[in-house]
Amino acid sequence: MDFTKLAEDLGLDEDEFWELVELFLETSASDLGRLQSAIDRGDIQQTVEAVHSVKGAAANLGFEEIYELAKGVEEKARENSLDGVTEPVRIIKEKCDLIGEMFRAMPV
């Protein structure tokens, strides 16, 4: 992922972009925690709300892979099913972790 280009595409300067990424990471960590526990107890409504939040922010920041995965989970859940959502959620987490690593590796 080329974050410099991503920031440029979004019309943001890099400082601003990273500021938003940091917020995204914080919020998504809590959303994903909420999402996992909702899936574990089979709470459809809560699953939709949590993944919707991740999806929206991912779209805003141009994280298209995360957006697509989250969209898939949301659509599935809206059809009243949580079948096969564990895998995409795991990948979303991985992607977020990756972004987190890149964020921390950034020269301050």
Next chain:
Amino acid sequence: MKKKILVVDNHPVMLKFMANLLEKERHEVLTAKDGVSALHILKTYTPDVIFVDLIMPNINGKKLCQIIRGMPNLKDAYLIVLSAVAIEEGEDFAEFGANACIAKGPFNKMAQHVLYALDQSDQRRSGDLAEKTLGGEGVYPREITRELLSVIKHFQVILEGMAEGILEITPEARIVYANPISIALTGMPEEKLLGSHFIELFSETDRQMIEDMLKTMEGKPQTISEESTVNLHGKQIVLKMVPISRDEHTTVVILNDVTEKKRMKAQLLRTGKIEAIGTLAGGIAHDFNNLLMGIQGNISLMLLNIPPTHPHYERLTNIEKMVQSGSKLTSQLLGYARKGKYEVKAIDLNQLVEETSYTFGRTRKEINIHRELAEDLFPIEADQGQIEQVLLNLYINAADAMSGGGDLILKTENVTHNRMKGSLYDPKPGNYVLLTVTDTGAGMDEETMKRIFDPFFTTKEMGRGTGLGLASVYGIIKAHSGYIDVDSRKGQETTFRIYLPATGAKRKAQRGESEKQHEMTRGKETILFVDDEDMIIDVSQEVLKTLGYKVLLARGGREAVEIYEKNKDKIDIVILDMVMPNMGGGQVYDRLKEINPNIKVLLSSGYSIDGQASEILERGCNGFIQKPFNVKQLSESIRSIVESA
């Protein structure tokens, strides 16, 4: 141009982006993470432009827009919805007051749209709602399936149509949802209600209880029952609090207005009490009439055997008079017990009011009687004697309240059931004749007013009032399908209002002929006398024999049927008690009628004529006589039946 802007969105990334973007453009920006905090900010901050996320927990964007549009100082604010759902659902966002809608998407696109919308906000004419969604060009495919939307709408319709008030509150007890009934119950406009503190809606005495209950819920529903209702905006409310055990930990509160139910319950209880006392009073009156009958019979026999010059003659006639007074008392009790109407016919209430009030006026010179009687008053269907009793009791009551003299105002008018609106009753629709009796006396307090129609309740000193006057008035009016109420305050005038149903029947010759003074008429027929009380049998047998009749006796229904079967050719008339154990008068009458379809029967009872007696009369029974009867009344009744064809 620098603008004051508020951004409401539950996602921190969106808030940060918007704040950065707008501040760069040198606008003044405040942000709110949900509807409740937005409403809080709007109490002191009047933005020119408001961005509102459509999907938010608690108060959603649509509701927030509607509330904002309802706030007078914000009616010109430029309202921009942030969402993709609007495009998806084809939601007409102008309908809930938004000027524009921006689809959520990559920030570069959104930035363009946001700035464009701000530009638009400068150019628009006031009140001009745009209907264009910016940035909706295929970026965001289906967010929500239509199916789900219809489910959500379905629940919304249910919530809005419910008879109960529904509130949703946050863990901090802030209200985030209110359905229309709960808005009505609190008496607060929605924009004030949402975001306000739930517990503070209630009166201070209830707050602690509600707060404790919310604290101790521990995931279980809690109820404040009908026995310990809380007070909300002057209404008695039953609360049920149901925790929603999801991450937001909100609580749904169900409010039920039981004010009317509790009032009805109390009224029912009171009516039930009056009914019970009525039954009791009726029973006592019945037994009392039988006792009086015994006394009356004995006196009649003694009077038949002594000349008027006898030293005891005057005392005996005195006793007879007292028996008559006693009988009047029991007839009042029976009136209260609603044991029936006597002769119901169309009568003119005006005429009765005039006659009775003139008579009454002569006995109470210190009272000025004013009559305001409506011309063309509807006739009423009533028993004249009972209505006279009602009138006299009301006059006496009024006069006693004005011991130093005063005014008694009698008013009649034609009304409809609508006039009784707001009263305790649920009147049958139709025309009524309203009689108001007002005195300028001492008035009464609420305690007295509550018990005014209770039998044996009196404020008069010992020996002056029986406590039956107004009780019998109540009973009689009820028996005539009428309604009565009273208005008074201590030290002020008192008004009784009586509503009697009007009848379509033409007024007949209004006055019943006064009681004819029949001489005792003798006879020689054979009479079967049926009664279960020895005392009555003894004296009646003597009286009848003295009058010249031959008497056969039966002490019960079965015996009566047996005797009649054996002697049907000999017996000319049966005098039949109505209330007897085992086989009552009605049954006996039917059996006798089978034996002889042309049988002549005089019905007698310690109760006045009621439904039961009237039914027997309708089945062909020839007459009715009420105990206690004297020799004259008895002989007259017998003769009129025997001599009829």
